[in-house]
Amino acid sequence: MDTNGAVDVAVVGAGAAGLACALDLAAAGRRVRLLEASDGVGGRMRTDLRDGFRLDRGFQVFNTSYPQVRRRLDLRPLRLRPFTPGFLLAGPAGHRRVADPLRRPDLAGDLLTGRTVPPRDAAALAALTVRDALLPAALLRHGRDVPAAVALRAAGVSRTTVDGVLRPFLSGVFLEDGLATSSRVLHLYWRSLVRGTLALPAAGIGAVPRALATLLPPGTLELDARAAEVHRDGVVLADGREVAARCVVVATEAAAAAALLPGLPVPETRSVTTFYHVAERSPLAEPTLLVDAAGRLLNSVVLSEVVPGCAPRGLSLVSTSVLGTTAEEGPVRARLAELYSCDTSDWHPLAAYRIPGALPAMPAPHPLTRTARWAPGRYVCGDHRATGSVQGALASGARAAREVLADLATGPDRRGPGR
Template sequence: MATTGGALDAVVVGAGLAGLACAGDLLTAGLDVRLVEASDAVGGRMRSDRYEGFVIDRGFQVFNTSYPQVRRRLDLRALALRPFTPGVLIHTDRGRLRFSDPTRRPREAADLLPGRLAGTRDLLALGVLSARDMLAPAGVLKRGEERTTRSALAAAGLSEEFVERFFRPFLSGVFLEDELETSSRVFHLVWRSTLRGTLCLPTDGIGAVPRQLADALPAGTLRLESPVDRLTDDGVLLTTGTELAAKAVVVATGPGPAAALLPAAHIGPYRTTTTYYHTADTSPLAEPTLLTDERRRFLNTCVLSEVVPGYAPAGTALIATSVLGTDTPGREARLRTALAEAYATDASAWRLLTVRTIEDALPAMPPPHRLTTPAQLAPGRFVCGDHRATGSVQGALASGARAAREVLRELRP
């Protein structure tokens, strides 16, 4: 076993968003840090691949501009963000209905008139709920009574019919669960960010976000293709046999490797999602809008090439559709039938480009759910990731920031 020179201040294991944020903050504080990543690129689950001329994100992704950590750390202009329509389309037995933000697209809010998407009481209750979540300080929402999202929506005065038509299909795609069992505190914070921010994608794919964070690190900080075999008394041992000695080790990997390296982290279950990528000669929906299904045969679908034309070669449409769970025999055929109905088109000629299953797409967040969890597990041992906060870009970045603060507290009391 070969050991590097003098001990580092910290080794961060995993170059996803949490690890990048943690390493960046420690470097800013003047520590000697190494960031090691098992893969050939940064980003973890937030990566983009080039596949047959298409940009394929690892699972369906959206980027929200309202997150405080995003605004603090990223140059949004450099990402060349392309927005989704502020609202969603819902496929119902009565055809497609549009849920639009009337403050942003008042001319597209006709379906919010009473009697179409919802009744008068539901619309009033929705207005009160949205105004509270949008205008109240985030701290108020974090300290609110905790229950399931379903119970919170009922307590807000929303009818079961409206919840089943809009909120359940929409939030299934947000939380990757179908029963509205996610903590109401998480729901209120997510609804707040949705109302206050813009959902979009970077022109070069979602992987541009972690790449920008990585590009800001000093040369020599990041070591790719450097998987860690185990933690040692003095630091970490790479699978190559090289030991990196460090005063502190921060594990910022996905849940599986994190649990293997630090069993004391007690990481909870994650949700699995599968995204099917189809191509077509013409776009089945000439707008950059999410489409959900009242019957919940899929989580959501959209024409990615309408959001970012560069996701597909010229003259080709790229359609991404996500479902809960894994790919199973016959599932794509059933999904194609549902998509033909939802898009009101013939999907038989669509080509299945690729299928991506993400087993650890999002942590499960039923109540009681801690919105932030300490990073330190033992002297010199820390862990961070969205499983220590909320399943979001904000949660991952904030968890990395908290881990950095706790490392500094130990090394520089």
Template sequence: MGGRRGRGIEDVVVVGAGAAGLACARDLCARGLRVRVREAGDRVGGRLRTDRVEGCVVDAGFQVFNTAYPQVRGRLPLRELRLRPFTRGFLLCDGDRRTRFADPTKAPRQALSGLVSGLGGPRDIAALAALTGFAALGPAGRVRDVPDVSTRQALSRYGFRDPFVERFFRPFLSGVFLEDGLATSGRFFHLVWRSMARGTLCLPAAGIGAVPDLLASALPPGTVALESPVAQLTDEGIVDGDGRVVPARAVVVATDAHTAARLLPGLAVPPHRTVTTYYHLASRSPLGEPTLVTDVRRRFANSVVLSEVHPGYAPRGYALVATSVLGGDGDGQEKAVRAALAECYGTDTAGWELITTRTVPAALPAMEPPLPLSRRTRVTAGRYVCGDHRATGSLQGALASGARAAREVAADLL
């Protein structure tokens, strides 16, 4: 693919302006290549999308932003996101009883409340401290040195008893993995736990959509073309939505897995996890702190009062509550969730207004063992693919996959 560029021919067309595509484009531009990003939607970001609904800041499904991700630290001026942190730790709801749990290496007094409440025994608390300490301080590469097993098997190897796994890890991790069987790769679990131990979970003041906006702002003006779908790839480049051939020396497909497989026939599509988030507007906050709430009975994956994270997420005098459940929006599900929230928050939810429901059908790739933490992006000569479905289901995975695609494209073109 080397040689001189032709007049009017782009060096690289990147299809998709999600996190992976934006990272790839930025790295290629930094190498002096002429890049064009084509995005079918009306804004950048893909699943990292924020809308305004009835005066509320609503993300496309509940999101968190982790400051410990290496790609995040290397690419984003975090101060510009005006990050607002969640409380360290979370509240575990069991009926009308709530137990506060925190990292025993940072808040031992709060962690010991788990002992007092009967959530875990001394062995479990000690194992949690050892796991968290190793995750925070141990080398990240160590995770690749051991055979990959499911998270459930990994937790057993760490020394946790089954009752603690069921009451602590299973409800909490269901909202992270978007599956509640702990079937997800133990490698990925270790990386997630490491990032939580080393970083802070936050939300940008303007919503998660501020992240791709900031990534896009680092590109040369005119690099991203919105509402510019790609119909197919050809030997010369791409065919746009109007049937025009756009020549390019290389094409990087940085879309979701199903769209990528349509553009690159034969590409394997991994199974995906679906999540639905209900956004309720309440006349007052049911919890006066920005703390994640999980449910032992797994009636919902997690819930949080977003306006406690940042007051600007809701109109003045109101509270915005986001509650996520696994799967789609089934008949009667919102009513059942509302009843569960009334019990867990200890308040009457009958007057809460459901302002919107967001279902994300392919929110995360299923990441069962053995899980490769990264995959080559080169599919055929001049054709590449990147995204979290080619790495790990996280912002870190998407950015890292985009960075890898840029390296492989540059190696072929320069």
């Protein structure tokens, strides 16, 4: 390739990590080309329009407390619609509510009276919550790393509450039902849960990456530009075109990154299927997450109660997630009838999103961040290099930008491989 007219950096993939990386490189004055294989930005954070319904590609929530989010975005244009703080646990005893007594004391009766968890466990959870909310994040990141189940028991929470209340809820967060996820990841998530608000943009989760993309310099982003090969001098696209660049950052999901960067380790991932149903009447007239205590489903929510504009007037949109990618719609709808205590036979199945690599697995011990350096002039970033969250993806992209800038400043001979 002729590198005389090259950009400084080509970034492959316009998900959250690639957008953050490109934005930081451009802000530092570098010439950047952001290459996206699909017809829009966002990666897994996309929203589809179908028959008047707005469908996120899998169940999504947006946490306002993430530092990278607060640094990069003005949240007001997103018109965020909040979920109820807490969740409803659906089981043989009906619905038991787990609510934040500080934010919603009117909903905390089940928790404060011991109907949801025994008073001793409530006190242990309160102490854990205060600790995670008030300690500096750096201390949480460098604490002893054990499986989440071990950490919760060590915090004084009984096995009954861990297995019967926390495991069903956290299975939907980490997409694994063994609570093997790193305790460092657990504590950082709990901190973000307490300090922020879980919400959805009025236009769907895809509004978040679109807002980031509007901050790019004109001409930076190229859609429908699939990378076929990466080497030290740039990127070869699937249509044969060449993008010359001094450095290349691969910001795709892990398997696609490994195809472009041979030898890159591909971590184990967690899979999920999200079903969308249309109901003529809302089965739960509040914007609250419903959690299956038995674990047959992960969770369900009437999205049109959270964001009324996601469904045509007079109809309700229900989102339900299940571990793995093999679940069938019929048994899921039958289970929803039990959880919502209503007839679901007339619910219309609208869509099913089967997502094989929805999150990276994060078992203890888990490194919360990894270097972006892979080989001279080649870098990699994404949530698989950090934590499985919007914060992790954005932070990984930011780290890649910092390392690229440092290496460009010292010259190509100083760029070394990293693992």
